[in-house]
Amino acid sequence: MPALNRERSATGSDAARQHLALTLLAVGGEDREAFRELYRLTNAKLFGICRRICGDTGNAEDVLHEVYLLIWRRAGAWQPGQASPITWLCVITRNRCIDWCRAQAILPAASSEPLPDLFDERPNPEAALLAKDENIHLMRCMKELEVRRRDAISKAFFDGFTYTQVGAQAGVPVGTVKSWIRRGLRQLHSCLGCSEFSD
Numbered sequence: 001m002p003a004l005n006r007e008r009s010a011t012g013s014d015a016a017r018q019h020l021a022l023t024l025l026a027v028g029g030e031d032r033e034a035f036r037e038l039y040r041l042t043n044a045k046l047f048g049i050c051r052r053i054c055g056d057t058g059n060a061e062d063v064l065h066e067v068y069l070l071i072w073r074r075a076g077a078w079q080p081g082q083a084s085p086i087t088w089l090c091v092i093t094r095n096r097c098i099d100w101c102r103a104q105a106i107l108p109a110a111s112s113e114p115l116p117d118l119f120d121e122r123p124n125p126e127a128a129l130l131a132k133d134e135n136i137h138l139m140r141c142m143k144e145l146e147v148r149r150r151d152a153i154s155k156a157f158f159d160g161f162t163y164t165q166v167g168a169q170a171g172v173p174v175g176t177v178k179s180w181i182r183r184g185l186r187q188l189h190s191c192l193g194c195s196e197f198s199d
Contacts, residue, residue, distance in 0.1 A: 017084065018138075019189070024085045026185050028076035029156055029163070029178075035072060042086070043068075046093045053097035063100050067093045076156075080138060141191035149184030152177055 020041055026034030046067060050060035070092055078088050142150055148170070155161040155169070156177075167177045 017086075020085045021080055021138075022185060022189055024075055024078055024089075025080070025153075027072065028078065029181055029185075031182070031185075035068075038071070039068060042089055045086070046089060049090060049093045050097055053094065054100060059100070063097055064093075066100070067096050070096060138188070141188050144191060145184050145187055149180045149187070152180040153184045153188075156181060 020038075023034050023038050023041065027038050043064070047060060047064050050063045050067065051057060054060045054063055071089065074092065078085065083091070142153070145153070152166050152170070155166045156163060161169075163174050163177045163181075167174045170177065
């Protein structure tokens, strides 16, 4: 592959990874549009994991539904700089599939196969460098946000505050907090070169 094509491919991959990260952050803030976008971006991959482990299309579809309910409830726990978003999502999917198999008293269909490196939470040197670069870029973009938006996003996504708690500290209604966060996330998308969420 020519060097220019390789560079374009890497740039596209970085943008896709940043888009997924911001989408997952928004899901953690209970953004339903972001949840739909997350499903669009990841359902084929996560269904493939369910199908491989559960061994049946119907069962895989049922488990995938449970997986997305878990993701909706747990998305606020994911933080940039830890596991990549897709690794985090795949680990949740794999664990839910294995729990389902245990509950059915059956052996996971993929139990005899080695799991891909995707599920190894220990970052390799290249992944660690990429995560560091992405984090630096994200922090630069955060600094460009209006103070109220930056503080709201920081408290909601990095400090684990609920929207109600953020609103109480700022002395504003929850709806105002949601508006600050939604607009701040749009600005972050623009800064990082990702497409915006639709209204």
